[in-house]
Amino acid sequence: MVAKLTKGFWPKTANIILRNRILILLLITGFTIFMAMQWQHMRFSSSQTNLLPDDHPVNQQYQEFLKKFGEEGNAVVFAIRDSALFSVENFNRWNKLSKQLGAFPEVEFVVSTDNLQELIKDNEKQEFKMRPLISGELTSQKQIDSITDHLFQNLPFYENLIFNKESRTLRTIVYLDKDIVNTTVRKDFILQDLNTVVKNFEKETGLDVHISGMPYVRTMNSQNIIDEIGKFILAALGVTSLIFFFFFRSIRATFISMCVVIIGVMWAFGLLGLLQYEITVLTALIPPLIIVIGIPNCIFLINKYQQEVKKHGNQALSLQRVISKIGNATLMTNITTASGFATFIITDSKLLKEFGIVASINIIGIFILSLLIIPIVYSFMSLPKTKHLKHLNKKWIDAFVSWMERIVRHRRITVYIVSIALLVLSIIGIYQIKISGSPIEDMPKNAEFFHDIRFFEKEFKGIMPVEIVVDTKNPKGVLKPVTLKRMNQLSEVIDEIPELSSPVSVVNLVKYSKQAFYNGIPKYYQLPTSQENTFIMDVARKSTDNSDLLDTFVDSTGQTARITTFMRDVTTSRMEQIEERLLENITKIFPSERYNVYMTGSALLFLKGTKYLVKNLIMSLALAIGLIALFMAYLFRSFRMIIISLIPNLLPLVITAGIMGFVGVPIKPSTILVFSIAFGISVDDTIHFLAKYRQELTANKWRIEKSVYNALRETGVSMFYTSIVLFFGFSVFVISNFGGTVALGSLVSATLLLAMLANLILLPSLLLSLEKSIANKQTLKKPQIDILPKEEK
Numbered sequence: 001m002v003a004k005l006t007k008g009f010w011p012k013t014a015n016i017i018l019r020n021r022i023l024i025l026l027l028i029t030g031f032t033i034f035m036a037m038q039w040q041h042m043r044f045s046s047s048q049t050n051l052l053p054d055d056h057p058v059n060q061q062y063q064e065f066l067k068k069f070g071e072e073g074n075a076v077v078f079a080i081r082d083s084a085l086f087s088v089e090n091f092n093r094w095n096k097l098s099k100q101l102g103a104f105p106e107v108e109f110v111v112s113t114d115n116l117q118e119l120i121k122d123n124e125k126q127e128f129k130m131r132p133l134i135s136g137e138l139t140s141q142k143q144i145d146s147i148t149d150h151l152f153q154n155l156p157f158y159e160n161l162i163f164n165k166e167s168r169t170l171r172t173i174v175y176l177d178k179d180i181v182n183t184t185v186r187k188d189f190i191l192q193d194l195n196t197v198v199k200n201f202e203k204e205t206g207l208d209v210h211i212s213g214m215p216y217v218r219t220m221n222s223q224n225i226i227d228e229i230g231k232f233i234l235a236a237l238g239v240t241s242l243i244f245f246f247f248f249r250s251i252r253a254t255f256i257s258m259c260v261v262i263i264g265v266m267w268a269f270g271l272l273g274l275l276q277y278e279i280t281v282l283t284a285l286i287p288p289l290i291i292v293i294g295i296p297n298c299i300f301l302i303n304k305y306q307q308e309v310k311k312h313g314n315q316a317l318s319l320q321r322v323i324s325k326i327g328n329a330t331l332m333t334n335i336t337t338a339s340g341f342a343t344f345i346i347t348d349s350k351l352l353k354e355f356g357i358v359a360s361i362n363i364i365g366i367f368i369l370s371l372l373i374i375p376i377v378y379s380f381m382s383l384p385k386t387k388h389l390k391h392l393n394k395k396w397i398d399a400f401v402s403w404m405e406r407i408v409r410h411r412r413i414t415v416y417i418v419s420i421a422l423l424v425l426s427i428i429g430i431y432q433i434k435i436s437g438s439p440i441e442d443m444p445k446n447a448e449f450f451h452d453i454r455f456f457e458k459e460f461k462g463i464m465p466v467e468i469v470v471d472t473k474n475p476k477g478v479l480k481p482v483t484l485k486r487m488n489q490l491s492e493v494i495d496e497i498p499e500l501s502s503p504v505s506v507v508n509l510v511k512y513s514k515q516a517f518y519n520g521i522p523k524y525y526q527l528p529t530s531q532e533n534t535f536i537m538d539v540a541r542k543s544t545d546n547s548d549l550l551d552t553f554v555d556s557t558g559q560t561a562r563i564t565t566f567m568r569d570v571t572t573s574r575m576e577q578i579e580e581r582l583l584e585n586i587t588k589i590f591p592s593e594r595y596n597v598y599m600t601g602s603a604l605l606f607l608k609g610t611k612y613l614v615k616n617l618i619m620s621l622a623l624a625i626g627l628i629a630l631f632m633a634y635l636f637r638s639f640r641m642i643i644i645s646l647i648p649n650l651l652p653l654v655i656t657a658g659i660m661g662f663v664g665v666p667i668k669p670s671t672i673l674v675f676s677i678a679f680g681i682s683v684d685d686t687i688h689f690l691a692k693y694r695q696e697l698t699a700n701k702w703r704i705e706k707s708v709y710n711a712l713r714e715t716g717v718s719m720f721y722t723s724i725v726l727f728f729g730f731s732v733f734v735i736s737n738f739g740g741t742v743a744l745g746s747l748v749s750a751t752l753l754l755a756m757l758a759n760l761i762l763l764p765s766l767l768l769s770l771e772k773s774i775a776n777k778q779t780l781k782k783p784q785i786d787i788l789p790k791e792e793k
Contacts, residue, residue, distance in 0.1 A: 035270025340680015
């Protein structure tokens with residue numbers, strides 16, 4: 001039934017395309033203009049990447065935390081480690097900088113030496129009050145030395161918050177308005193206002209200011225993504241056009257192909273705007289991907305056109321055959337490629353789902369563009385000249401194909417031994433692969449903001465927040481002595497973990513209150529005893545300034561408190577060990593019947609998101625393999641042929657995974673994409689080869705050996721051309737500043753090169769070795785939809 005419905009479909013399609021050339025070009029032009037108009041809706045991601053679905057328990061806990069305490073990642077930090085800072089001129093300028101930053105409407109408040117408050121006891125009123133550490137501009141070195149010595153020696157509350165006592169590093173913390181943290185306002189403020197103010201300070205003082213904090217890091221990282229989009233598109237166009245011209249030696253063929261992929265890129269940007277998806281580190285890869293994947297379509301179509309012209313010189317017949325003979329095979333290969341990307345849609349990750357939708361739609365779009373534009377444009381041009389057809393008889397290509405044929409003919413046992421050896425080695429390597437949940441691992445290592453991250457890790461033990469929420473289940477339960485004591489016990493555990501910064505919580509404030517009660521003597525910076533607690537808390541309740549401080553650490557009901565610490569960039573395994581140790585101590589210290597305690601924060605959220613994503617992507621890869629296996633079953637109606645077709649495409653994936661294990665490339669969101677993408681693309685070669693092989697079987701009356709070698713000679717050149725384009729096309733990603741993008745580009749390139757060799761050497765070898773079990777009309781009977789039209793047979 002299906003065969004009857006589809007019979008003659010491609011010849012009819014060819015006639016429709018060639019008879020309506022002007023109309024189709026006008027429709028393409030109109031649609032391209034429409035898509036270009038959608039660019040105004042494009043927007044770059046301003047929010048933190050959340051890899052977990054909204055209904056995931058870890059994400060729900062994080063959202064609950066944000067409701068109680070507001071945005072955790074709204075602090076931008078500035079620090080200077082230089083003794084020259086403590087001169088009169090520079091110190092006053094440092095204080096002026098904090099005033100300048102605090103004057104911006106985007107800033108909620110600033111904590112700096114300029115406005116630092118010291119908690120003291122008013123003996124007359126029997127209450128605590130806040131006294132400025134600095135009053136007015138400082139005029140002498142003696143004043144500065146006195147203030148800094150007092151700060152470093154007598155105010156432990158601010159240690160590791162405002163200063164590092166050992167290195168004498170000073171820090172200013174700027175808290176942004178929580179309403180702008182996940183908007184473009186934050187980006188504009190940081191890139192324009194904040195950076196300008198800091199650069200002016202550095203110019204005037206000659207001091208080096210280190211800047212970090214999650215809003216700043218996210219802004220600078222996003223700006224790097226924006227800067228790289230244009231770089232990738234130009235690099236992809238440059239590399240693919242050079243390779244294309246090298247193969248075809250035709251300026252007009254190269255120009256036509258470039259026009260096709262440029263329109264495809266315009267559609268890709270338009271679709272992002274139309275769907276109103278944010279441009280992220282993943283969706284930024286789609287335009288150059290469209291170029292790299294679109295060029296092979298152009299190669300197959302133009303190569304076929306030139307072959308037909310060389311054969312009979314009839315332009316109309318050549319163009320008709322390009323569409324009717326190559327259209328179906330190219331459609332099938334684009335469908336398999338799109339399937340590799342479309343499997344990301346089944347994941348619960350919004351990031352991957354959007355990437356999968358846009359990529360798969362645009363892959364089909366670039367196929368339609370190439371199928372329409374190339375034949376129509378060539379129909380308006382004169383026939384290719386003899387010099388343009390010379391590439392069809394290149395001796396070095398013939399030599400390459402002959403070399404492959406000799407290996408398949410005489411070295412099949414060697415091919416199997418090498419394949420098995422690589423498989424065994426790769427399996428060993430796979431067991432050494434680690435999962436990375438680090439949110440900064442893929443960031444550009446040469447960027448100034450990345451070096452600043454390392455600076456803050458050294459001086460203040462990191463910038464990635466880890467939050468522990470303590471729900472006492474009773475209003476005003478936080479300030480009870482037993483709760484404070486338990487929180488202090490947990491804080492001591494955190495202090496023992498070298499990768500975590502000193503925790504900040506209401507405990508610190510209560511300790512500071514006791515120190516203030518005893519006239520600021522540093523040795524009293526500790527929790528009050530049960531006897532002291534009554535009258536110290538009585539003084540604290542009378543202090544209005546103290547209640548303002550409490551808002552940062554305790555919710556409005558006094559029932560829930562937060563303990564904030566910051567984590568260095570550590571391996572996933574170490575992060576899991578830290579989490580396990582903290583959870584173990586939480587269970588011991590806080591009885592579950594009296595307290596509800598959980599961990600959250602950006603660092604933990606990214607770790608859980610990465611692990612969740614890896615599980616989802618393994619499922620998507622399995623689905624891609626399953627879909628393509630079903631596709632092969634539909635084409636060839638043979639279980640043995642399914643196995644034979646999958647082996648040359650799965651082996652390169654296993655080898656790539658083994659290489660990742662041996663060279664230490666971890667599994668992370670960027671590298672796990674490699675397998676689905678590479679598998680979806682590499683299977684195209686298998687389809688082209690097996691389609692030609694089946695055609696040769698029919699023509700040669702089921703003589704396997706002759707059919708295999710004929711298929712190898714016929715498809716080897718096109719497979720080599722497209723694989724080289726794909727290899728160098730994906731290789732452009734190695735110029736990225738992002739480690740994940742570099743890994744993605746290099747691993748996909750290597751996998752596709754391995755897949756080409758497997759499809760040109762291992763696949764024919766398997767067909768020849770298993771000829772008796774697969775070569776019969778029953779196992780290779782004609783399917784319902786033929787991949788090659790009647791004229792090819």
